[in-house]
Every structure is written in structure tokens, then in C-alpha cells.
Amino acid sequence: MKKIIFLSLVLFMLSGCTIKYDLDLTTPNAAIENLEILETDFSNEYFSTIKNYTGNIKAIYSDQDSDSYEKDPNLEYYSVVNNSDDTKANLVISYPFTTEEFGDSNIINTCYDNVSFYNTDDKIDIRTSNEFLCFEKYISAEEVEINIKTNQKVLTNNADYVEDNVYTWKIDKSNAYQKPIILSNIENSTQEEKNENNTQLNLIIILSVIGAFVIAIIIVIINKNHKYK
Numbered sequence: 001m002k003k004i005i006f007l008s009l010v011l012f013m014l015s016g017c018t019i020k021y022d023l024d025l026t027t028p029n030a031a032i033e034n035l036e037i038l039e040t041d042f043s044n045e046y047f048s049t050i051k052n053y054t055g056n057i058k059a060i061y062s063d064q065d066s067d068s069y070e071k072d073p074n075l076e077y078y079s080v081v082n083n084s085d086d087t088k089a090n091l092v093i094s095y096p097f098t099t100e101e102f103g104d105s106n107i108i109n110t111c112y113d114n115v116s117f118y119n120t121d122d123k124i125d126i127r128t129s130n131e132f133l134c135f136e137k138y139i140s141a142e143e144v145e146i147n148i149k150t151n152q153k154v155l156t157n158n159a160d161y162v163e164d165n166v167y168t169w170k171i172d173k174s175n176a177y178q179k180p181i182i183l184s185n186i187e188n189s190t191q192e193e194k195n196e197n198n199t200q201l202n203l204i205i206i207l208s209v210i211g212a213f214v215i216a217i218i219i220v221i222i223n224k225n226h227k228y229k
Helices: 047-051 106-111 186-227
Strands: 018-024 030-039 079-082 089-098 115-119 124-128 143-149 161-163 166-172 182-184
Touching: 030 047, 030 106, 047 089
Parallel strands: 018 143
Antiparallel strands: 018 030, 030 089, 079 089, 115 124, 124 182, 143 166, 161 166
């Protein structure tokens, strides 16, 4: 079972906090991840836990990872900014992944069993497994908002709504069992390639038929000439 990798277990045993996840794909060869946790109910018993949080969170996922207070100089860690004050407990967790690294993101791999990520200058394809796992495993918050920003032309998506190239999913306990993330233009490109291949195949078939017909006519003519000799 995947262990918690962003903040301690007790941190997410909340009932009213706001959790917002942003992924910015507008910078070439970058996938900038940002997670914000906001709790404004200072009567909540975990308010002070969030407010005083000082742990370190590994950026790359591992089944054995947990948040820690000692940094390994050989590993990469999220930036954790604590913006808490007397009226709010607020943590902002971020990391500037490259597109090659993002498939191993600690946060996204904790909340989904399977993640497929592909993003180049002209093609994008993001797909996760169906179930959002973080409610069941770690989070008892009411809702998580996921925002993905891209300047690509997207042809297939299952976002709840889209505004200014930002695709947003709202996930709560009632829909978490069937809430995959899908954002892609690969299917259309694949179809175009299939159409092109079909066109080439049809052309080959037509030319083959014409060639066979011409050869048949030549054979008939040769046979006739041979007969009358």
C-alpha cells in the first residue's frame, strides 16, 4: 500500500480544510506542481498542526517514503512555504518538475494508482486510473480541486469545467471512486495517422488493381497474336 508522502497522516485528518492542486504546463519542458492547504477554523484541533508544520516532503514518489524532518542531500524535496497566521493555517507545497520527471511526482502518484503523462510542443496526453485514493487513505476533507493549465489545443478531456485554458476537476467523496483525469489531443493525431495510412493502403490497392488489369489485357493481346500466327 502506498504510504503518505506529503505531510503527516494527522495533517490530513481534517473536516473543513480547502485543498487545491495546480499543475502549470505552459512553460516548455516543465510541469510546475503546486498544492495549497488552507484551514481557517482555528477551533479545529489540527489548526496548530498545520500552522506549525516544518517537515520535508520528497518530490519523487516511492512506496517507502514518508515526510521527514531530516533532508537527504541526494534527494529532491518540495518547497514548503508556511503562510499561516493567527487567522489561518496555510501551507503551499510546490516543485518545478521537468516533463520527464513529472510522471514520478510524489503527490499525483499518492492519489492515483496509475499515471500516464506525455507533454511535448504539439502533443499532450494525461491519463490516470479511475479512483482518486487520497480521501480513502489520507484525507477527510470535503473536496479537492485539481487545476491543469496548458496552452495546447486539447481535443479530449473530462474536466468539470474549463476557463482560460485551465481545466478543473472537483473531487469529493461521492465521486472519488470514478474520477480519472483525462486531458489529451493524442487520440485525434492517432486517428489522422490511421486515416493517412488507410489512404496510402487504398492507393496501393487501386494501383495494384489497375496494374493487374493492364497485365491481363497484355496477356490477352499476346495470346491473340500468337493464335493468328
